[in-house]
Amino acid sequence: MSKISLSDLGFIKNCIFEAIVSTYNIKNLPNAAPMGIKTNDMRKLIIKPYITSQTYRNLLSQKCAVINITSDPLIYYKTALKNIDDCDVISDWFEKADQVNAPKLKNADAYIEVRVTKIENKKDRAKVLFDVVDIIPVKITPKAYCRANFAVIESIIHVTRIKVFLKNRRKIEELTNLVKYYDTLVKRVAPHSIYSKIMEENLKRIEDWKANKRIN
Ligand SMILES: Cc1cc2nc3c(=O)[nH]c(=O)nc-3n(C[C@H](O)[C@H](O)[C@H](O)COP(=O)(O)O)c2cc1C
Known part of the structure; x- marks a missing residue:
């Protein structure tokens, strides 16, 4: 288990952070989508995917994911608004995570490998709770803000x-x-x-x- 914690990555309680959730489908094809991530106790993480999303379906079947930390708008763009042309580009962006059966994005700044502990369904959105399996920071180069x-x-x-x-x-x-x-x-x-x-x-x-x- 990594020595770094959610607070080292900037997480604080009761605040929504944006990140990219990557998962495999039942055929082990990679998928990624931006999602809001929250923690209420600095241990478990929560996301609320629409039940129509591929991410939701993948979490139901695979029960694990990687939360990729990034502030790069291009990564948000390509993973949120996927179209046929992008699929080829994006498939090159993935590699397998170390401890869970999920892909991770090679160009992220840090990875949180997570396992699903609970899925609650509420109308059109589900609430998915994760345990943190590992946290892996990658880049520490400061980025200028635009x-x-x-x-x-x-x-x-x-x-x-x-x-x-x-x-x-x-x-x-x-x-x-x-x-x-x-x-x-x-x-x-x-x-x-x-x-x-x-x-x-x-x-x-x-x-x-x-x-x-x-x-x-
Ligand atoms: C910054 C950001 C945050 C988002 N947060 C959520 C979210 O919390 N839940 C959700 O269902 N969709 C969210 N979306 C929209 C999904 O990323 C988008 O619908 C995506 O196409 C779903 O992909 P999928 O079907 O492969 O899971 C967000 C999009 C962006 C750009």
């Missing part, structure tokens, strides 16, 4: 929620306006960057939906 990081990740959350609220026009408009707000910020602090490109793609996805096309 406001676009935060704005892009917030926008990706809103875009994935648009997928969930497809039938609720008012909610879609509300979420679209938030994405547009963050787009303005990203254009200002990171024009012509990978971040502004992700924002363009986010807005295009939303427009495609409005034109009744499929959102990936």
